[in-house]
Amino acid sequence: MTPLAASPLTRKLSAFVALSEAELAVLARLHGRRRSFVAGRDMAHQGQSDQAAFILSAGWVCSYKIQPDGTRQIVDFQVPGDFLGLRSVLLRTSDHSFEPVVDVEAAEVLTGDLLEAFAQTPRLATAILWAASRDEAMVVEHLVGIGRREAGARMAHFLLELGSRLALVGMGSKEGYDCPLTQYHLADALGLSAVHVNRVLRQLRESGLVTFRDGHVTFHDYSGLVDLAEFDPAYLDQTGPLLK
Amino acid sequence: MTPLAASPLTRKLSAFVALSEAELAVLARLHGRRRSFVAGRDMAHQGQSDQAAFILSAGWVCSYKIQPDGTRQIVDFQVPGDFLGLRSVLLRTSDHSFEPVVDVEAAEVLTGDLLEAFAQTPRLATAILWAASRDEAMVVEHLVGIGRREAGARMAHFLLELGSRLALVGMGSKEGYDCPLTQYHLADALGLSAVHVNRVLRQLRESGLVTFRDGHVTFHDYSGLVDLAEFDPAYLDQTGPLLK
DNA sequence: CGAAACGTTGAATGGTTTCAACAAGAGTGG
DNA sequence: CCACTCTTGTTGAAACCATTCAACGTTTCG
Numbered sequence: 311m312t313p314l315a316a317s318p319l320t321r322k323l324s325a326f327v328a329l330s331e332a333e334l335a336v337l338a339r340l341h342g343r344r345r346s347f348v349a350g351r352d353m354a355h356q357g358q359s360d361q362a363a364f365i366l367s368a369g370w371v372c373s374y375k376i377q378p379d380g381t382r383q384i385v386d387f388q389v390p391g392d393f394l395g396l397r398s399v400l401l402r403t404s405d406h407s408f409e410p411v412v413d414v415e416a417a418e419v420l421t422g423d424l425l426e427a428f429a430q431t432p433r434l435a436t437a438i439l440w441a442a443s444r445d446e447a448m449v450v451e452h453l454v455g456i457g458r459r460e461a462g463a464r465m466a467h468f469l470l471e472l473g474s475r476l477a478l479v480g481m482g483s484k485e486g487y488d489c490p491l492t493q494y495h496l497a498d499a500l501g502l503s504a505v506h507v508n509r510v511l512r513q514l515r516e517s518g519l520v521t522f523r524d525g526h527v528t529f530h531d532y533s534g535l536v537d538l539a540e541f542d543p544a545y546l547d548q549t550g551p552l553l554k
Numbered sequence: 555m556t557p558l559a560a561s562p563l564t565r566k567l568s569a570f571v572a573l574s575e576a577e578l579a580v581l582a583r584l585h586g587r588r589r590s591f592v593a594g595r596d597m598a599h600q601g602q603s604d605q606a607a608f609i610l611s612a613g614w615v616c617s618y619k620i621q622p623d624g625t626r627q628i629v630d631f632q633v634p635g636d637f638l639g640l641r642s643v644l645l646r647t648s649d650h651s652f653e654p655v656v657d658v659e660a661a662e663v664l665t666g667d668l669l670e671a672f673a674q675t676p677r678l679a680t681a682i683l684w685a686a687s688r689d690e691a692m693v694v695e696h697l698v699g700i701g702r703r704e705a706g707a708r709m710a711h712f713l714l715e716l717g718s719r720l721a722l723v724g725m726g727s728k729e730g731y732d733c734p735l736t737q738y739h740l741a742d743a744l745g746l747s748a749v750h751v752n753r754v755l756r757q758l759r760e761s762g763l764v765t766f767r768d769g770h771v772t773f774h775d776y777s778g779l780v781d782l783a784e785f786d787p788a789y790l791d792q793t794g795p796l797l798k
Numbered sequence: 799c800g801a802a803a804c805g806t807t808g809a810a811t812g813g814t815t816t817c818a819a820c821a822a823g824a825g826t827g828g
Numbered sequence: 829c830c831a832c833t834c835t836t837g838t839t840g841a842a843a844c845c846a847t848t849c850a851a852c853g854t855t856t857c858g
Contacts, residue, residue, distance in 0.1 A: 375694070375695075375698050377698065377702055377703075377784060378784045378786070379784065381702045383701045383702045385694055397687060397690065405694075405788065406694065439644070443641060443644075446641065446690065447649055449693060449694065450619070450629055450649075450650065450693065451619075452697060453627065453629060453693065453697045453700065454621065454627040454629070456697065456701045456745065457700045457745030458621055458625045458626070458627045458745060460813075461813075461814075492835085492836065492837090493836075494835095494836080500701075501700065501701030501702060502814075502815090503814070503815055504836090505815075505839090506813090506814055506815070508837065508839085509814090509838090509839085512838085512839095540622045540623065542622070544649065704845075705846075736803085736804065736805090737804075746847090747846070747847055748804090748805090749806085749807090750846055750847070752805065752806060752807085753806090753807085753846090756806085756807095
């Protein structure tokens with residue numbers, strides 16, 4: 311019996327591991343401290359220490375780094391169901407900033423609560439760490455994309471990956487998904503100029519592959535897009551954490 | 555009293571945390587299973603599971619991903635003192651390959667031994683996890699470099715970072731260091747073509763900043779290079795793991 | 799000696815950026 | 829309610845950075 315309104319994180323983890331009632335209860339308790347953040351105002355800045363982690367339940371966040379010359383590189387996006395700042399708590403190395411792309415609802419997770427939850431339910435701990443390693447794999451794939459894919463394939467890959475992530479929490483399908491990002495976000499994430507992002511999007515649209523418009527991504531030719539991007543979701547669709 | 559011939563990893567950790575005799579002993583025991591690998595033959599392949607971790611004591615390794623179209627992106631290099639495949643053991647998500655750049659000496663670390671060591675000496679565990687988070691920060695910085703730095707600054711930043719890492723284990727200084735990488739390695743790491751790497755290196759050389767030649771990097775104008783690269787070693791020179 | 803790996807250089811091509819200008823909608827304050 | 833500004837999106841033309849192709853030199857190694 312799944313909860314009436316499972317949180318996105320619960321949904322995501324449940325897609326890979328069958329969680330017991332007790333584990334679901336602990337997970338639910340982690341969602342206790344609800345917090346809100348308004349779009350555009352950073353949740354945390356580079357160099358700030360002692361910050362909490364969050365579980366995103368609604369809204370989008372991006373984690374980025376600003377360079378001395380003012381250019382920005384977005385490292386990753388967080389969508390509902392994603393952890394945010396997990397490594398900062400576990401390992402204390404947050405040298406980037408977090409900006410809510412839209413208004414955000416999140417649960418604050420204190421270090422103590424997290425460690426306690428881990429101690430109580432090792433299987434849950436494994437599942438969460440597995441999710442963290444999945445995030446890391448995405449950063450690596452992101453690096454590969456920027457380094458070795460041309461703009462069209464890079465964009466296609468990005469839109470497909472986002473779609474897969476959202477599908478996992480019921481917010482997207484092979485038809486498309488809602489996406490509040492601006493072309494500037496895409497530019498800063500993909501290492502392109504905003505102008506070129508616009509052109510690439512037009513090409514993809516005119517090729518009948520995808521449309522990115524008015525806050526919505528629509529896949530017109532999913533498999534064609536997969537071909538263009540050479541999208542291999544192996545790094546996303548893992549067999550799940552190794553649990554006995 | 556430091557050991558007569560401290561391992562590079564011991565050296566590195568000691569630069570940030572004062573380890574007790576007992577902790578040093580545990581660390582030494584982790585170095586027990588010595589293994590050798592010859593240059594060019596992969597230590598592990600993409601998709602392979604159930605692999606051990608290694609502590610590099612001599613030689614260089616690169617971790618990379620091959621794309622369907624044959625292009626390669628090097629994600630990171632490992633130099634003596636670095637862990638290799640740590641995340642694969644802790645979290646099981648190694649979707650990239652490891653190639654020894656030169657002949658390599660490493661200590662194999664079995665999952666069980668590592669967990670046992672962690673249980674025995676929590677401070678050592680924290681120190682090692684801190685080192686892992688530092689590696690992660692380098693991958694993020696690498697992503698930023700590829701996405702938002704032009705070729706010259708990217709190369710300069712890369713050479714400087716490598717220098718800092720090597721200095722930590724006594725294998726480099728602000729004068730320079732030995733570096734067995736080929737221009738092809740640089741190209742695959744920096745997301746450039748080998749031809750352009752050659753040109754960029756020439757420019758840097760002719761500007762009197764650095765020379766990369768015959769397996770040796772020589773800094774001619776360290777601070778000039780730092781300026782060009784906008785190199786801010788904050789993500790490397792952390793205050794160390796938070797230990798009580 | 800021949801092959802293979804690495805380095806070097808030129809010329810042509812092309813993907814991307816920059817600069818510039820304009821359009822449309824949202825929000826703001828008078 | 830209407831100017832006004834700000835953000836976001838759009839498009840063209842010129843400039844530029846980087847790639848590709850091609851050729852050649854050097855060294856290493858079997």
